[in-house]
Structure formats: structure tokens, C-alpha cells
Amino acid sequence: MASPVFFYIISILFLQLVLVFGNVTLSSILSTNNNNSWLSLSGEFAFGFRQLNKNNTNFFMLAIWYNKISDKTIVWTAQNDNNLVQAPKGSQIQLTSGGLTLTTSQGDSLWTAQPNNAVSYGTMLDTGNFVLVNKTSTFVWESFNFPTDTLLPKQSLYLSGTLTSRFSETNFSSGRFQLYFNGDNVWMSPLAWPTQFRYNFYYRIVVPSNFDSSSLVFDELGDIYVETNNNNNGTRIKLQDTKWKNLVLDSKLYYYRATLDYYGVLTQYSHPRDINATQGWSIVRYVPDNICIAIFNEKGSGTCGYNSYCSMENQRPSCKCPYGYSLIDQSNQFGGCQLNFTLGCGADNGEGLNVKQEDLYEFTVVKDVDWPLSDYEEMHPYSQPDCQQSCLHDCMCAIAVFNNQTCWKKRLPLANGRAQSGGQLVLVKTRITPLGRVTPLGPNPSFAANDSKKDDQVKPILQGLLIGSTVINSILLAVVVFLTLLKPKRVVQGATLFETNLHSFSYEALKEATWGFREELGRGSFGIVYKGELKAEASCNVVAVKRLDRLIEDREKEFKTELRAIGKTCHKNLVRLIGFCDEGMHRMLVYEFMSNGTLADILFGQNKPIWNVRVEFALGIARGLVYLHEECDSSIIHCDIKPQNILIDDYFTAKISDFGLAKLLLADQSRTNTMIRGTRGYVAPEWFKNVPVTAKVDVYSFGAMLLEIICCRRSVVLMESGEEEKAILTDWACDCYMEGRIDTLVENDQEALDDIGRLENWIKIAIWCIQEHPEMRPTMRMVIQMLEGVVEVPNPPSPFSFDSIP
Numbered sequence: 172m173a174s175p176v177f178f179y180i181i182s183i184l185f186l187q188l189v190l191v192f193g194n195v196t197l198s199s200i201l202s203t204n205n206n207n208s209w210l211s212l213s214g215e216f217a218f219g220f221r222q223l224n225k226n227n228t229n230f231f232m233l234a235i236w237y238n239k240i241s242d243k244t245i246v247w248t249a250q251n252d253n254n255l256v257q258a259p260k261g262s263q264i265q266l267t268s269g270g271l272t273l274t275t276s277q278g279d280s281l282w283t284a285q286p287n288n289a290v291s292y293g294t295m296l297d298t299g300n301f302v303l304v305n306k307t308s309t310f311v312w313e314s315f316n317f318p319t320d321t322l323l324p325k326q327s328l329y330l331s332g333t334l335t336s337r338f339s340e341t342n343f344s345s346g347r348f349q350l351y352f353n354g355d356n357v358w359m360s361p362l363a364w365p366t367q368f369r370y371n372f373y374y375r376i377v378v379p380s381n382f383d384s385s386s387l388v389f390d391e392l393g394d395i396y397v398e399t400n401n402n403n404n405g406t407r408i409k410l411q412d413t414k415w416k417n418l419v420l421d422s423k424l425y426y427y428r429a430t431l432d433y434y435g436v437l438t439q440y441s442h443p444r445d446i447n448a449t450q451g452w453s454i455v456r457y458v459p460d461n462i463c464i465a466i467f468n469e470k471g472s473g474t475c476g477y478n479s480y481c482s483m484e485n486q487r488p489s490c491k492c493p494y495g496y497s498l499i500d501q502s503n504q505f506g507g508c509q510l511n512f513t514l515g516c517g518a519d520n521g522e523g524l525n526v527k528q529e530d531l532y533e534f535t536v537v538k539d540v541d542w543p544l545s546d547y548e549e550m551h552p553y554s555q556p557d558c559q560q561s562c563l564h565d566c567m568c569a570i571a572v573f574n575n576q577t578c579w580k581k582r583l584p585l586a587n588g589r590a591q592s593g594g595q596l597v598l599v600k601t602r603i604t605p606l607g608r609v610t611p612l613g614p615n616p617s618f619a620a621n622d623s624k625k626d627d628q629v630k631p632i633l634q635g636l637l638i639g640s641t642v643i644n645s646i647l648l649a650v651v652v653f654l655t656l657l658k659p660k661r662v663v664q665g666a667t668l669f670e671t672n673l674h675s676f677s678y679e680a681l682k683e684a685t686w687g688f689r690e691e692l693g694r695g696s697f698g699i700v701y702k703g704e705l706k707a708e709a710s711c712n713v714v715a716v717k718r719l720d721r722l723i724e725d726r727e728k729e730f731k732t733e734l735r736a737i738g739k740t741c742h743k744n745l746v747r748l749i750g751f752c753d754e755g756m757h758r759m760l761v762y763e764f765m766s767n768g769t770l771a772d773i774l775f776g777q778n779k780p781i782w783n784v785r786v787e788f789a790l791g792i793a794r795g796l797v798y799l800h801e802e803c804d805s806s807i808i809h810c811d812i813k814p815q816n817i818l819i820d821d822y823f824t825a826k827i828s829d830f831g832l833a834k835l836l837l838a839d840q841s842r843t844n845t846m847i848r849g850t851r852g853y854v855a856p857e858w859f860k861n862v863p864v865t866a867k868v869d870v871y872s873f874g875a876m877l878l879e880i881i882c883c884r885r886s887v888v889l890m891e892s893g894e895e896e897k898a899i900l901t902d903w904a905c906d907c908y909m910e911g912r913i914d915t916l917v918e919n920d921q922e923a924l925d926d927i928g929r930l931e932n933w934i935k936i937a938i939w940c941i942q943e944h945p946e947m948r949p950t951m952r953m954v955i956q957m958l959e960g961v962v963e964v965p966n967p968p969s970p971f972s973f974d975s976i977p
């Protein structure tokens with residue numbers, strides 16, 4: 172039995188050992204060129220350089236972070252007047268008796284911490300505070316006195332202190348919100364970014380006037396409150412809001428931090444200290460309880476950017492664009508939305524004054540949304556039709572809100588948008604897309620070349636397609652189609668849709684069924700899909716309504732032809748078309764609703780589907796494609812096979828959607844004047860070449876998708892440095908196959924590894940499918956035979972080994 176004395180000696184030894192480890196002696200240096208950092212005694216916190224962001228290896232920030240948890244969450248960064256210090260590669264930080272100096276490799280000083288007193292050593296404390304200490308053991312500089320957006324237990328904010336949010340989740344530059352003292356009260360305000368000018372507050376903690384000196388305290392136990400001092404009688408003032416609960420906190424089990432998040436909420440988070448517990452930060456409590464409605468200023472955009480609206484989801488604000496608008500920056504949902512069309516007076520695009528507004532604009536009705544401060548007119552008493560007419564004929568009017576005989580007209584930019592129920596109808600004005608005029612995104616030589624031809628027929632189509640590209644969800648797969656010539660197909664006159672079982676719906680009926688096109692299910696290259704509910708007349712109640720607003724008038728006859736083809740299809744692995752709407756400008760398709768979302772949601776979501784389920788998905792999709800290519804009346808090439816276009820029903824059956832529509836975009840499948848631009852990894856190479864497009868493009872896409880199903884990862888993923896070879900799945904899978912290490916493709920997936928025979932065969936099949944040359948690829952019928960194991964799979968050549976063959 173070990174005696175207590177033994178433990179005592181051991182602990183003393185241990186303590187001294189790490190104490191030396193915890194001190195930073197004078198003239199110590201950290202450089203961006205090595206991964207060293209200064210650790211606290213327990214190793215829980217580290218001080219050192221961190222990359223500015225994942226992809227930027229040329230710039231670094233000086234930071235303090237939680238070192239033991241896998242997130243390595245940053246709690247402090249070095250700043251000069253609220254500007255993040257960005258240190259180029261090669262910079263170093265040195266501790267001298269004068270303090271800390273951060274210099275570039277050329278010796279330019281970027282940042283300093285220079286106390287008045289001579290420093291004898293520095294220490295990263297276990298509280299997360301980096302301190303400089305003088306000879307008589309006094310802290311002469313503390314990172315705790317220069318907080319950025321985060322407070323830690325034992326850290327307090329005093330009268331001149333501020334917390335400034337970062338710009339976005341991963342961008343540590345100074346952002347759009349601040350928490351600060353003004354008098355004795357604590358306030359939170361939006362900033363007029365990029366300046367530090369403060370707009371009206373949206374949250375405050377009021378300190379009664381008979382108290383002097385107050386501070387925002389985050390105590391050792393994890394509680395946060397304002398402490399005031401009146402003749403040394405401390406009083407605690409609690410934060411007030413429904414989401415700021417009184418809690419029993421346990422700082423022995425959890426790390427706590429309080430961060431002014433980049434969307435303006437002061438949130439207290441917890442993370443288990445136990446590295447075996449489920450990792451990740453959880454929200455403990457926060458103020459204000461609804462940031463979406465808390466900010467209410469004449470100036471500034473609110474939590475979300477301009478022209479968007481905000482709602483609380485999972486205790487966080489989420490920003491959405493109204494119908495007809497899309498995110499300005501796809502990677503930043505808080506960055507605001509832009510119009511996908513021009514708002515003007517009709518004569519704006521040289522159409523002449525004789526064009527009626529009715530032919531240019533339409534309204535979509537939305538409920539439970541408002542932009543309360545963007546009004547410029549309020550009309551009363553007024554009817555809803557009058558309200559809509561008034562907005563229609565008013566070039567300034569972007570949105571009209573109608574409620575109880577009052578009509579508010581709103582102008583751009585729309586600010587302070589929020590989800591808010593109150594019975595108001597929001598009439599969103601959008602340009603009718605067939606005549607739409609949209610500025611192409613970015614320079615586009617092919618577009619410019621076509622444009623100069625001033626071909627009346629081509630122009631609207633091009634623009635319609637470009638509108639499509641602004642709303643395609645997955646940027647990686649955004650495919651822009653350009654047509655230089657159109658050759659309308661011959662249509663058999665007099666044919667009707669009676670031969671199919673399709674319902675024909677009126678526009679009004681579908682508008683009603685979708686509650687005014689309110690609940691968006693997704694967006695694709697053809698338009699937006701809404702959820703809807705039909706009255707008993709149809710066999711299935713819940714439906715998905717796809718608005719084909721990318722079509723133009725000339726395609727009308729083809730629309731009917733295609734509809735007939737789609738209507739006749741019937742296969743377990745195809746999404747069933749129930750009906751359509753073909754009224755005036757409006758083209759819509761009504762499909763059965765699939766409760767389990769898309770294959771992409773399932774494959775790339777949190778819980779990976781098990782191997783056997785994935786095997787069934789792949790077999791089902793392959794069967795669906797065989798049917799489309801060979802078994803239905805007229806062969807249908809899908810042209811856009813990807814996990815986003817595969818839907819999953821209640822019984823986990825994979826069903827192909829969006830089939831039969833490609834021809835509405837591509838004038839003639841076999842012509843070579845069709846050009847598609849896409850991202851390597853999904854799109855068959857012949858799209859870029861002067862060769863006919865055949866059913867083999869679907870085989871290629873199926874191959875790429877089969878690899879995704881096998882590996883449960885996306886076709887193209889940005890990888891950290893050192894793993895770049897994995898970025899493009901098709902390339903990586905070929906490399907792994909050629910090098911005989913296919914097991915690395917399904918690392919940690921024991922079920923897949925247990926089925927190694929199938930795994931190897933299927934990877935071989937995938938490689939056959941993604942052969943560069945279409946004639947090398949098998950047909951879908953051969954693919955299904957190989958997948959089912961009926962036919963042996965020969966060893967595939969490298970897909971790129973025939974590159975030299977013309």
C-alpha cells in the first residue's frame with residue numbers, strides 16, 4: 172500500500188516539474204514556422220500562432236486556445252484597436268524584459284505588450300490568462316485585460332472594457348456587434364461596420380444609479396452577473412431574459428466560456444472536460460432571447476444582412492432570402508441577399524413604355540415575415556388587390572405588406588427582416604422570369620460572344636438559364652448551359668395528355684395547396700420546389716410542387732411532349748409525377764412528396780447510413796436508370812445525376828427525380844453545339860468536348876455517385892494541406908485502387924470492410940463508369956448486372972490512360 176507521504180512527494184515533484192514547463196523565460200521565441208506554443212501547467216490552454224483560416228497558410232494570428240479539446244477553440248487573439256493582427260509567415264513573438272514583441276521576418280513590429288515594469292517571466296495560466304510577471308511576482312500584463320469576443324471564468328470586464336464579436340464563425344476580424352459599459356450599465360449594440368460607431372443598443376443590464384463602479388463578472392463557478400460596489404457592499408445584478416436561466420453549473424466537469432457571437436448574441440457555452448465524453452460546445456444560456464426581433468434600428472441591417480429575414484432555429488438566428496432573391500455571398504448567410512432580377516419601371520431594358528407592368532412583374536404571397544422599418548407609404552383603408560396594384564405600378568416598391576385594410580409599401584434595401592406572425596400578407600414583387608433580365612455572374616466569354624449576335628431567340632433562354640445558376644444550391648455542381656443555336660423539336664400535333672394519368676391543376680389551386688408557395692423544400696436548376704397539400708381528389712395528399720420558372724415560352728410544346736414522356740413512366744425507383752400546371756406563364760410539376768429528403772442529406776449528414784442501406788440505394792438508382800435508358804417508351808437521358816437529385820421515401824427506397832426535364836434545357840441531345848461548364852468530379856468529360864452527348868453521361872455521373880455512396884463523402888471536398896490527394900474522390904479512388912489499398916476509402920467502416928469482395932467489385936465498376944471515353948463505359952444494364960454479381964467485373968484501366976487518343 173502506498174503511503175500518503177509517497178503521494179505527497181510525488182505531487183511535489185510533479186508540480187515542480189510542470190511549473191518549470193509552465194514558465195516562459197526571457198528571450199523565449201515562438202515562430203510561425205514551427206508548431207510550438209506556450210502551454211499552461213495542465214496543458215489546457217496554449218498561447219501561440221494559429222493560421223488565419225483553414226486555407227490560408229501565409230498569414231497567422233497570435234492567439235490563446237483550449238488545447239486539450241479537439242476543437243482547439245480560440246478564446247483570445249492579439250488585436251490593435253480592435254483590428255486583428257495578421258502576421259505573415261515567418262513572423263515571431265519574443266519575450267524580453269520589456270515585454271512581448273511580435274515582429275515580421277523583416278523585423279517590422281506588428282504588435283507589442285509592453286508593461287511599465289520590467290518583466291521577469293511570462294506564464295500561460297490554467298485559467299486561460301497569459302500573464303507577464305515582474306520580479307516581485309506581480310502581474311504587470313494580462314491577456315484577460317484585453318478581451319476580444321470571449322470571457323472565461325475568473326475573467327471580468329471593467330468599466331472601459333468591451334467585447335467585440337468576430338466577423339464570422341471562422342473569420343476573426345472585428346465584426347458587427349459590441350458589448351460595452353456606458354456609465355455603469357452594460358450595453359450591447361450593432362456597429363456601423365467596418366467602423367466602431369455604435370447604433371442603438373438591443374440589450375442592456377441596468378445598474379441602479381445609487382451604485383458606483385460595476386463590472387461584468389464571470390466567476391470561478393461559471394456564473395455571470397454584474398457586480399456593483401456601494402461602500403464595499405457588493406450586489407449582484409442578474410442578466411435578464413427568458414433564455415438566461417438560473418442554473419447549477421459544474422466547472423469541475425465542464426469548461427465554460429461566454430462569447431459575443433458573430434450574430435450579436437452573448438452566449439454561455441459548456442464543453443465536457445472529459446475527453447472521452449461527447450465532444451463539442453453546447454449552449455448553456457444566452458441573451459437576448461431572440462436577436463431577430465431585439466435589434467430594431469432605423470440604420471443598419473439587423474442581425475441578418477439587407478434584404479434577408481431572420482428566424483431563430485436551434486437557439487441561433489438563421490437568415491433566409493425572400494423568393495426571387497439570393498445570397499450575395501453563398502458562403503455567408505449573414506451577408507444579405509440580392510435581387511435575381513432588375514426592379515424598375517419597364518422601360519429600363521429598352522422594352523419601351525408600351526410594356527405593361529402586369530407582363531413584367533408578379534407577386535408571391537408570403538406569411539409570417541416582416542421588415543418593420545422599411546416602409547415609405549402606409550395606405551388606409553385599402554384592399555389587398557389595390558395594395559398589390561399600387562406596388563405593381565410603383566417602380567420604388569419592392570414589397571407590399573397588407574394587414575387589416577392597411578397597405579405598407581416598402582423600398583430597398585429591406586432591413587431588420589424577421590419571421591413574425593401577425594396575420595400580415597407579404598407581397599413579394601418579382602420579375603416574371605421568362606422575360607427576365609439578369610446580369611450574368613462574373614465574366615463569361617461565351618455569353619458575351621452570344622450576346623453580341625443579338626439573336627432574339629437565344630437571349631431569353633440564356634438569361635433564363637443564368638437565373639437558374641444563381642439559385643443552384645450546390646455551388647460545386649453549378650452547371651451553366653449555353654446554347655448557341657436552337658432547333659425546336661417537331662411535335663406531333665393533336666396529341667393529348669389523356670393517355671397518361673396526370674392531373675391538370677390550375678395555378679390558383681397550386682398556389683392554395685402550397686400556402687402561397689411558402690414552404691421551400693429545395694432549389695434546383697429548374698426552379699424552386701415547394702411543399703404542398705392537396706385536397707382528397709388526388710391519390711396522395713402531401714406533394715412537392717416544382718415551379719419551372721426557367722422555361723421560356725418557346726419551350727411550351729416541348730413541355731407537353733416531355734410531360735407525356737414523364738407521365739408514362741412508372742418505376743419503383745423513380746419519383747412519381749402526379750400532375751402539372753400549364754397556365755399562361757406558369758409551368759409547374761406536382762410530384763409525390765418524399766419524407767426522407769435527398770440522398771445528399773442522408774449520405775453527408777450527421778449519421779452515416781449503414782453499408783447495407785447504401786448497397787440498396789446504389790442498386791435502386793441503377794435499376795431506375797436502366798429503366799429510363801432502355802425500358803420506357805422513349806429513352807430518357809437524365810443529364811444531372813447527383814445525390815441532390817435522388818430522393819428517399821419512407822421505406823428508404825431511393826428514387827430518381829428531375830428526369831425528363833433535361834431536354835427542356837438542351838435543345839437537341841445529339842448536337843455538339845451544347846456546352847456545359849461544371850466541376851470536375853461529376854460531369855462527364857464529353858460535356859466539354861465536341862462529341863455527342865449520350866446516355867453514357869448518366870453512366871459517368873452514376874460512377875462518381877457510386878463512389879460517394881461507398882465512401883459516404885462528397886465528390887469534391889476541400890482538404891487540409893497534406894491530404895490534397897483526397898480532394899477529388901474519383902481521382903483518389905482510382906489511386907487507391909491502382910495502389911491496392913481500397914480499404915483506406917472506407918476507413919472506420921467495419922461493415923463495408925467485412926464485405927470486401929463487393930467493395931472491391933463496386934469500386935472497379937465505378938472506375939469503369941468514369942472512363943474518360945464514353946465508349947469505354949458500360950451501359951447501365953451492364954452496370955446493374957455487375958453490381959448484382961451476375962457478371963464478373965474485369966479489371967478496369969486507369970480512366971485517364973487513354974487521354975492521348977483523340
Ligand SMILES: *[C@@H]1O[C@H](CO)[C@@H](O)[C@H](O)[C@H]1NC(C)=O
Nearest residue numbers: 190191194195196291292308
Ligand atoms: C516559475 O514561476 C514561479 C512562480 O510561480 C517562480 O517561483 C519560478 O522561479 C519560476 N521559474 C522560472 C524558471 O522562472
Ligand SMILES: *[C@@H]1O[C@H](CO)[C@@H](O)[C@H](O)[C@H]1NC(C)=O
Nearest residue numbers: 288289305306307308309311
Ligand atoms: C512589480 O509591480 C508592482 C505593481 O506595479 C510594483 O508595485 C512593484 O514595485 C514591482 N516590482 C518591481 C521589482 O519592480
Ligand SMILES: *[C@@H]1O[C@H](CO)[C@@H](O)[C@H](O)[C@H]1NC(C)=O
Nearest residue numbers: 223224227338341342343344
Ligand atoms: C474577414 O472578413 C473581412 C471582411 O469581409 C475581410 O476583409 C477579410 O479578408 C476576411 N479575412 C479572412 C481571413 O477571410
